[in-house]
Amino acid sequence: MNSIRRTLLVSLLSAIVVVLGIGGYATYRTAHDEIDTVMDYNLRQFALSLRDQRFGQPAVSAPDAALDFVIQIWDGHGLRLYLSHPHSVLPDLARFGYTTIDTSDGQWRAFAMSLGDRVIQIAQPMRVRSRLAANAALRTLTPLLVALPLLGLLIWYLVGRGLRPLEQLARGVRAQRPEALGPLDAAGVPAEAxxxxxxxxxxxxxxxxxxxxxxxxxxxxxxxxxxxxxxxxxxxxxxxxxxxxxxxxxxxxxxxxxxxxxxxxxxxxxxxxxAEPDADGASRHEPVDLAALVRSELPAHAPLAEARHIDLGAAELAEATVAADAAALRTLLANLVDNAIRYTPDGGRVDVAVAHEGGRAWLTVADSGPGIPPGERERVLDRFYRRAGTDTPGSGLGLAIVKRIAERHDAVLTLDASEAGGLRVRVGFRIQTGP
Missing domain, CATH: 1.10.287 (Helix Hairpins)
Structure with missing residues (x-):
């Protein structure tokens, strides 16, 4: 299982180690440059200190392992008068000023100058300078490397302390019960959470x-x-x-x-x-032609309308395609038409229409029944609500189902009076503009 605390610890320590590595390299380069400057100065001073020395016949001094310099002296005719190391890999040729010489023993830094009738060259291996620079960088970084474990413990503690509000939040979630759900306390919660x-x-x-x-x-x-x-x-x-x-x-x-x-x-x-908006297994929406839906659904209600001599028909059917669940819209229309027929007196009229208005496709079912007073039009959308004094058999669920289906389709549902004095129910769907 992934741990935020462990991940942050590893990430921060890794970042610190990388930064220390970059800082160590930068320290090494800086120390190397400083040592180069100092050593170049020492090479010149060393050469100047030999100008008063007397050198006779060509001679080679016994090697001294403690000496990091190689001294070479030539007379005015190019005859070498002195060599401090008998097996020097340096060429038997001097170039005046500072030079860096590549040899089989690595790079050497040399300084040569003419003093009177002599040419003096002082050379030093570059590895000596690199070793001194590395030691200086290591001495600088050693305290930080020693403190790294302590820094890890401190990060572990501080990250744990910073994550404590999340632990409190987890306890608050675990304390919730299905029968008594309440909001979590946001006091003391960090801005990130x-x-x-x-x-x-x-x-x-x-x-x-x-x-x-x-x-x-x-x-x-x-x-x-x-x-x-x-x-x-x-x-x-x-x-x-x-x-x-x-x-x-x-x-x-x-x-x-x-x-x-x-x-x-x-x-x-x-x-x-x-039809509940949050019901599991929500159906897929597809293009639905409202006019075609009305034409296919009305014949199923014709026998009941004819039995009561009710004029059931479509007043206007404009072509309108909406993205919807066809089965749900069929249920919505069936409930609206069934309610209108049930509550319309014998010999009355029920009109179904599809029209465009305000960028929506409106499905309208209007009847010539007793209608619903404005004060009760919201109440009839509730489950099982039936108006007082209503003797028409029913379950009180028809308009509640219509409301739920409209909510699922982000449709507008309105109830008002029809031109015939009954109830007019309008459902406005968003028109599908693309495929």
Whole structure:
């Protein structure tokens, strides 16, 4: 498992080591340049100190391992008078001034000058200077390298202290319970972790709303199912107690009607559950032609409308393509048309239309029924809400399903009065402009 604390420790220590390496190299180069300057000065001073020395016949001094310099002296005719090391790899030729000489023993730094009738050259191997520069850089970095473990412990402690608010946040998340979700305390949370806390609080808020909605849905569903199931039980008892065939036939008809109402209620509950905006397995949106959808759906409601002599038709069907779940839109239209037919008196009128307005495609279902007072138009969108004094059979879920499907499609849902005095429901979808 990845650890932020360990990752930060390794990353910071690695960065420090890299910086120390770069700093060490820079220190080495700086020390090398300083030593070059000092040593070049010493070479010149050493050469000047030999101008008063007397050298006779050519001679070679015994080598001294402690001496880092090689001294060569020539007379005016090019005869070497003195060589401090018998096996020097330096060429038997001097170039006046400072020079760097490549030899089989590495590079040498030399200084040569003419003093009277003599030529004096002092040379020194460059490895001596490199060793001195490396020692100087190492002495500079040694305290930092020794302090590196202590620095690692300090980083470990400080990172752990900095991550302590995240541990408190984790404890706050673990303390949450499904039955009592609440926002996390953002006090003392670092600015870097504040977006995480805000996101978690938003998630907890949505989860609390979803759970509350589910609890309310289950409670309402149980309440609404209790009445038809009790009625079915009573109708079954009446059927069992029937004294003749006619009475039994009537009881069976009532039982059959009760079963159909219960099946319709259960189907509406399932449809509502699938229409929830946060329902699992959200369907894919695809191009849907609203006009074609209306033409294909209206014939299914024609028998019920004809039985009650209701004029069901399409007043205007403009071509409009929207990105939507075709099955969900079919359910939405079916609920709107079914509600309009149920609440429209015999001989009334139900009109369906598709039109363009304000950059949206509007699906409209208007009826000539009693309508809904403005004060109750928001309430009828709630689950299981039925207006007082309504004797038309229903589950109170039709418009609630329409509302959920509209929310899933980011559509605008409005309820107002129709021209015939009934209810007009309009659903505005965003028009699909591309493929």
């Amino acid at each position: 504040r977006p995480l806390v805000d996101a978690l609080n938003g998630l907890l808020g949505r989860l609390e709303a979803t759970l509350a909605s589910q609890r309310a849905f289950v409670a309402d569903a149980a309440h609404e199912l209790r009445t038809p199931l009790t009625a079915l039980q009573l109708q079954l008892q009446l059927t069992e107690r029937a004294r003749d065939a006619a009475e039994r036939e009537q009881a069976l008809a009532d039982l059959r009607a009760g079963l159909m109402r219960s099946i319709h209620l259960v189907n509406q509950l399932l449809t509502l559950a699938r």
